[in-house]
Amino acid sequence: MRPVGSKYLLDEPLGRGATGTVWRGRQREVAGSEAAVQGEPGELVAIKVLKEELAHDPDVVMRFLRERSVLLRLAAANHGNIVRTRDLVVEGEVIALVMDLIDGPDLHRHLYENGPMTPVGAALLTAQIADALAAAHGKGIVHRDLKPANVLLAGGQDGQPLRPMLTDFGIARLADSPGVTRAHEFVGTPSYVAPESAEGREQTSAVDVYGAGILLYELIVGQPPFGGGNTLQVLQRHISEQPHRPDGVPGPLWTVIDRCLRKSPDERPSAANVARALRAVAAGINENATPDQRNAALGVGALLLPESSPVRVPGTGISPEGSAEPTQVMPGGSRGAPDTGGDADSEAATNVMPSVGADGGRSDGLGDTRSLPAQPPTPPEPEGPHPWGDQMRAARDRNEPTRVQPVQEPQDPLHRQPQRQPQRRPQRRPQQRQPQQPPQPRPDPYGYPPQQQQQRYQPPPQQYQRPVPPPYQEPQPRQDREPRGRSRGANPMRIPGLGCLKGCLFMLLILVVIGFLIWNFTPLQDWIADGRSFWDTVTDWFDDVREKLGLIEEAQQGVEDLQDNVP
């Protein structure tokens, strides 16, 4: 076992994601007062060791330290659906997050192995995720990378329902350093990215609600609504395409999904209202529902009120280049005071946060914001490169899936690869694709009754299957590229031979210059021309040649005359 910091030991790798490797570990001794959870010696924990390239990036280290108190503050809230970040370790070249160890698969894997859920099961699971989001939003924290891989499933033993636990708060931002919080980048996974993020506009807590809508859709259908195609196409679909209600999705449930997926963030409900609505829908579409429950589900639209004061994500949308902020930190006035611009000084934002000690510290986000300096409204960004370029790059990077292949085990555990079993492709999936063999209703892992209409299992989206992200492409019309490449030269009219002539003249010029330099700066001048100038010597040579040519011509003439005079 290898130590991480003085308080933790790494045991075995559990899996690897885009930002680092997660290890099963254990506590060596009680953590210091700066940790959110001090723990007991021997207690099992999960430790995410960030990738070397991230740990070596000073910007990431700084961001990590800035966000530390925010992550710990969220952990102190101890929400039943949030994986706590217990402690953060920066030691030499290692950066690690110590988390609660969740003994279960993530939702991505669960979906992959078990196929889609029943609408009731999906609604109740998503309701708990919405609870977690609501708690985070209440503290001024926006997740920004909601996706099945970031939902771990606890419980599940002895017929217990699975409990979804949201993880990776704050991690996405570290991965995208240094540009993550610049105006024209977004954090997220393409098939889960909200339209405003895709367009480089300001992000608010509504991006998480959009993610919850996509997740709910994927849980029921088996794939997200805007998957497939390359990253650019996926983002474009988020921006402009309206999703259609798939077969088998009950009307009230579709109402919730539809409202979460509204293009305008202002029209999306708050996370708390999503949770409430989903529970009402689950009760109303259940086959044992009472007439009142059915009616309540049918009127679910009335529950889906938007957030009155969404949490704004500093550093997103229109802001000056380089105004990178710790993105989760709610700056002064950003919550409930949209006119303040929400762009606070990052140092100030984190420094004023109370450190979370053994007592859990205080968790009142509004209290924190009062102690932050008021910030002037963000000035409009000057004309710059189109936001899509950076968005595409960020999206491509974020699309990297978790790799869980077992690999060789070198001595040093930090360089060993994850030991969890690779995801087995379910044997039944190809069969399920055949219309002649519809899948049997399977037992719902959440203990809810099966639905009348079971969805045919769709293969998981493209980004779950391959480690090859689509190549980055600038969003310019393809036909522009070829002609532009050709017309880039200085021969726009394409005069045949002009290029060659130019080359010859250029070579000649170079030879003359070289000759001139050799002549003047070497003893050659004295050896050959007794100190005469380059020009005089060349002129003399030219005259000599002309003279000799004249002599040859005269001699030729003499010979011809002689031949004429010979009888």
Ligand SMILES: Nc1ncnc2c1ncn2[C@@H]1O[C@H](COP(=O)(O)OP(=O)(O)OP(=O)(O)O)[C@@H](O)[C@H]1O
């Ligand atoms: N707290 C935890 N307890 C147990 N297992 C965990 C925990 N956190 C992550 N894992 C597991 O470790 C693996 C990698 O997690 P990680 O968060 O790095 O993946 P990811 O979300 O795909 O990547 P990223 O968030 O970096 O894009 C996953 O299989 C996940 O199930």
